[in-house]
Amino acid sequence: MKIPQLHPDAAVGTLPHRAKNDLMVSLGLAPELPPDWRAKALRRFDELLHQRRSLALYMDICVRCGACADKCPFFLGTGDPKNMPVARAELLRKVYRRHFTAAGRASGHLAAGEELTDTVLNEWFTYFYQCSECRRCAEFCPFGVDTAEITMAAREIMASIGLAPKYVTEVLKKAHEVGNNIGIPEAAWIDGCQFLEEELKAQTGQDIKVPVNQAGAEVLLVPPSADLFVNTDTMMGYALMFHAAGISWTTSSYASEAGNFGLFLNYEQLKKINLRIVDAARQLGVKRLVMGECGHAWRAAQAFMDTLNGPLDFLEPPCPEHICELAARLLRAGRLKLNRSANDGLVVTYHDPCNLARGGGLMEEPREILRAVVNDFREMPADTIREKTFCCGAGAGLLTEELMATRMNGVKPRLEAFRTSGATHLATPCAICKAQFPVAFKHYAINAQVVGVMDLLGKALVL
Numbered sequence: 001m002k003i004p005q006l007h008p009d010a011a012v013g014t015l016p017h018r019a020k021n022d023l024m025v026s027l028g029l030a031p032e033l034p035p036d037w038r039a040k041a042l043r044r045f046d047e048l049l050h051q052r053r054s055l056a057l058y059m060d061i062c063v064r065c066g067a068c069a070d071k072c073p074f075f076l077g078t079g080d081p082k083n084m085p086v087a088r089a090e091l092l093r094k095v096y097r098r099h100f101t102a103a104g105r106a107s108g109h110l111a112a113g114e115e116l117t118d119t120v121l122n123e124w125f126t127y128f129y130q131c132s133e134c135r136r137c138a139e140f141c142p143f144g145v146d147t148a149e150i151t152m153a154a155r156e157i158m159a160s161i162g163l164a165p166k167y168v169t170e171v172l173k174k175a176h177e178v179g180n181n182i183g184i185p186e187a188a189w190i191d192g193c194q195f196l197e198e199e200l201k202a203q204t205g206q207d208i209k210v211p212v213n214q215a216g217a218e219v220l221l222v223p224p225s226a227d228l229f230v231n232t233d234t235m236m237g238y239a240l241m242f243h244a245a246g247i248s249w250t251t252s253s254y255a256s257e258a259g260n261f262g263l264f265l266n267y268e269q270l271k272k273i274n275l276r277i278v279d280a281a282r283q284l285g286v287k288r289l290v291m292g293e294c295g296h297a298w299r300a301a302q303a304f305m306d307t308l309n310g311p312l313d314f315l316e317p318p319c320p321e322h323i324c325e326l327a328a329r330l331l332r333a334g335r336l337k338l339n340r341s342a343n344d345g346l347v348v349t350y351h352d353p354c355n356l357a358r359g360g361g362l363m364e365e366p367r368e369i370l371r372a373v374v375n376d377f378r379e380m381p382a383d384t385i386r387e388k389t390f391c392c393g394a395g396a397g398l399l400t401e402e403l404m405a406t407r408m409n410g411v412k413p414r415l416e417a418f419r420t421s422g423a424t425h426l427a428t429p430c431a432i433c434k435a436q437f438p439v440a441f442k443h444y445a446i447n448a449q450v451v452g453v454m455d456l457l458g459k460a461l462v463l
Helices: 021-026 037-051 053-061 073-078 085-100 102-111 118-127 136-140 147-160 166-178 186-204 232-245 267-284 295-309 323-332 364-373 401-410 412-421 431-443 453-460
Strands: 219-222 288-291 348-350 425-427 449-451
Touching (some): 037 053, 037 085, 037 147, 053 085, 053 147, 073 401, 073 412, 085 102, 085 147, 118 147, 136 147, 166 267, 186 232, 219 267, 232 453, 267 295, 288 323, 295 431, 323 364, 323 453, 348 364, 364 453, 401 412, 431 449
Parallel strands (some): 219 288, 425 449
């Protein structure tokens, strides 16, 4: 059988590079589309329908009312009707109707069903990777259809037959091999932490530690690995806060990454990455597990860690905590002394990362911190923040060069809201957002800077 030639007509900048065979095999995935790929895909689809009752429900209850259409940043940004959440989900749903409903099996297209053809597979790989799983559409759906779960199912089916993006699979391979998404080996992680200790000494005159593999510490902090080499002010903000509060803490060179790209491919990978963190916490004998400034890391930890790899009964409390939750708790307890004038001259607004706000319910704590550490904090329009936040345009594995057109289109609604705030600084506790916004600001000629919440807290701390 001839293997389908994927996406010959796709617009430049809208298609992910396909993972090569050796990369797929390293993750236990099919190396390429097999001759019987249709049968294998439908078999995996059937398994998912039985494993996830919610997916089966979402296949049936959508009435195609279109309430979600103008809520999706990618539809708003691209104008492509297939980027309407209802239309994107329909790419999977029409195959469901053909093969998994009585009417479809009996009458096929008369039940609005369609075979899984080469053309349909092309559309899946194109449009399910123009969805950041941000869930904004679900917020406005009158029936509560979670289109992100449909996207996740479509991606999982494709991965099962050897079709997955190079970027997502490369990141997962690095995380399995060395414990983080960037590929930082243990020696480099230790060196990076020592370098930041020197920076902190030069800035404060005090010996502020960025510990690694310290058994018996109270807290295991799992940051996004970008914080060590890119968002260094965020990493130093963590260290300053722990030092000021007198809390013993450590990082782990074995699990040096909060981000979990399994969330963007399949649940098996999600579980494996989460388990690495749980194992590190057990081995180091910590009492608390704290996740750093990463949106999808928080959703993967809060929503799935205990379910997939629990119970977490060795922790107090038996659940992960976000760094912003911890910081807000310390502020309320009076354990942090602040000088907010250290951030004078900054006009700050806050971007809710999708997976923190909609995916994790973390909305007020970052605002509580920002109001405590800056004198001029402003909100964006009410219909674009908290659970109604717009996506940064680069989540769910879209933060890659070949998808630049998709990313720049997807970020448009958020930038329009940002402009209305008059802010000079956009604060956000998410490494993906921090990587996306500077590129978007440059692309759209916006003169502003991106900072982490912990960056600003660190600058305002009085030691």
